[in-house]
Amino acid sequence: MVFASAPEWSDKLLRYEVDLGEEVGKRVLFSGIRKWYTPEELIGKNIPVVINLAPKKMGDEESAGMCIMADTDDGAILLFLPEDLKPGSVIR
């Protein structure tokens, strides 16, 4: 994530930007993960996202993808990828 913030108009969502490499570029995503993560701890981290979805309206913007998470007893955790993984690496 190249940027992350907590939008004022929501108490659940974080807004963040991911760099998906040369071909796809940067995308803005919104996810309901504010209960578990602060913007500060996400910036610079790599996470897997799904991007072959229709954009979803969020406030005045659109979310252009979804993060992938693992369910836990307490909620959910993001799947952090190695920090040296190249932006836009395909997962399959």
Added chain:
Amino acid sequence: MVFASAPEWSDKLLRYEVDLGEEVGKRVLFSGIRKWYTPEELIGKNIPVVINLAPKKMGDEESAGMCIMADTDDGAILLFLPEDLKPGSVIR
């Protein structure tokens, strides 16, 4: 992974067993990852796997799922999950 080994009849595959929790139980999988990983470095690690697939015949056994990997310039890397993640946690 609760167990991993390099089958003698292949030079590409590793055979490994994953514990997918109470509901699914343990499964044997084969993946062509011997170029990048030794059995020793996989035992005890948690990885995401896809299990809603038809089993695939491998030697005298079947592979009951597939691991998920990220493509890199040099090949592919496994997506290691936190070691305290409960076996069988659903990823979505």
